[in-house]
Amino acid sequence: xxQRLQQLxxxxxxxxxxxxxxxxxxxxxxxxxxxxxxxxxxxxxxxxQDEEPILICxxxxxxxxxxxxxxxxxxxxxxxxxxxxxxxxxLSKRNVNVSTLALEKxxxxxxxxxxxQKLFPSTTFVSAEEKLHMLRMIKEDQEVAILQEAAxxxxxxxxxxxxxxxxxxxxxxxxxxxxxELKKKGIRQMSFDTMVLTGLKTAAPHGKPGLETIKKGDFxxxxxxxxxxxxxxxITRTVAFGEISDQQREVYNTVLKAQLAxxxxxxxxxxxxxxxxxARSIISNAGYGEYFTHRIGHGLGIxxxxxxxxxxxxxxxLQKGMVFTIEPGIYVPEIGGVRIEDDMIITTDGAxxxxxxxxxxxxx
Numbered sequence: 001x002x003q004r005l006q007q008l009x010x011x012x013x014x015x016x017x018x019x020x021x022x023x024x025x026x027x028x029x030x031x032x033x034x035x036x037x038x039x040x041x042x043x044x045x046x047x048x049q050d051e052e053p054i055l056i057c058x059x060x061x062x063x064x065x066x067x068x069x070x071x072x073x074x075x076x077x078x079x080x081x082x083x084x085x086x087x088x089x090x091l092s093k094r095n096v097n098v099s100t101l102a103l104e105k106x107x108x109x110x111x112x113x114x115x116x117q118k119l120f121p122s123t124t125f126v127s128a129e130e131k132l133h134m135l136r137m138i139k140e141d142q143e144v145a146i147l148q149e150a151a152x153x154x155x156x157x158x159x160x161x162x163x164x165x166x167x168x169x170x171x172x173x174x175x176x177x178x179x180x181e182l183k184k185k186g187i188r189q190m191s192f193d194t195m196v197l198t199g200l201k202t203a204a205p206h207g208k209p210g211l212e213t214i215k216k217g218d219f220x221x222x223x224x225x226x227x228x229x230x231x232x233x234x235i236t237r238t239v240a241f242g243e244i245s246d247q248q249r250e251v252y253n254t255v256l257k258a259q260l261a262x263x264x265x266x267x268x269x270x271x272x273x274x275x276x277x278x279a280r281s282i283i284s285n286a287g288y289g290e291y292f293t294h295r296i297g298h299g300l301g302i303x304x305x306x307x308x309x310x311x312x313x314x315x316x317x318l319q320k321g322m323v324f325t326i327e328p329g330i331y332v333p334e335i336g337g338v339r340i341e342d343d344m345i346i347t348t349d350g351a352x353x354x355x356x357x358x359x360x361x362x363x364x
Contacts, residue, residue: 004031005053011131012049019048020102020128026302027132034068035230036061042083051094056083084115102128133307138321147323150233151343151354153226157182158237158357161222165241165364171196171209182226191225191232191304203337205294216242219336225304232304234325235355236341239362251330252338252361258282258328259340262296266344266351272314279328288330297325300343322346
């Protein structure tokens with residue numbers, strides 16, 4: 001078995017858990033190198049203490065699973081099969097007493113949990129996320145290399161967006177240009193729906209791009225990322241189109257100061273919550289505390305939002321190999337919003353910024 005499967009099997013032994021049943025696409029990919037979106041169909045992975053693992057996927061995905069390097073049993077099923085009956089038949093041939101089963105409680109639907117209960121009526125269910133979050137939190141060298149390339153492509157996306165800004169263009173005009181140019185680089189999928197927001201819409205942290213036109217004196221906010229070889233990037237930059245007001249400039253400079261302070265605080269052994277505090281105290285002292293309405297960031301990897309949550313109550317200590325975002329923002333409904341976001345990795349003696357598009361205010 002690969003090292004990741006072995007680590008999960010060892011944890012099962014340590015906790016006296018008979019096996020785990022993994023059902024989310026990101027965690028199946030992490031453990032098997034097989035990435036698929038099965039839509040409504042079942043995808044699953046049984047990992048045991050000592051037995052070889054079992055992968056469950058639609059028949060149409062069998063070739064992809066083998067091509068991804070999976071060498072163990074696969075339970076394939078057609079659209080007319082009942083996969084739970086096939087699972088029961090396979091497990092009946094194994095001498096495994098499933099007294100305790102680890103599940104992805106954050107992912108599993110009620111309907112599928114009821115099916116599992118039928119398979120294991122006398123079983124105690126525990127959380128598999130406890131271990132999977134910690135495994136995925138520390139990135140291996142190969143993962144870091146992919147994340148670095150994904151970050152470079154995010155930088156490029158912002159560069160394209162800034163160059164595309166022009167009076168009278170709509171948010172969706174600029175967004176389409178960004179994604180077209182990234183597809184020419186081989187990017188099939190973005191990490192999330194790309195955001196290009198202008199004017200007062202920049203005051204909505206999760207605003208929706210539309211047919212609003214870019215006007216002089218507007219902020220233009222870009223929030224985007226790409227998926228490269230299964231891993232995500234995530235960057236936000238805010239630029240000015242033409243001359244902006246003194247208050248807009250003050251907001252921008254406050255966010256920049258807060259972002260740089262949070263980046264500077266990133267080093268091994270630092271409490272996650274203190275990163276948030278480093279930025280939040282600057283924004284609050286400038287009088288904009290009520291307008292910073294979200295955490296400082298989030299873990300980044302296979303999922304664009306993954307463990308840990310980078311909020312001020314988190315007592316987790318930063319460790320080498322952790323990758324996450326730093327993204328303070330100020331959102332004032334009457335004048336617009338500013339967010340500046342970078343992807344970070346903790347190194348042996350400090351931290352490295354993976355996204356490197358300029359952060360000083362750009363006026364287009």
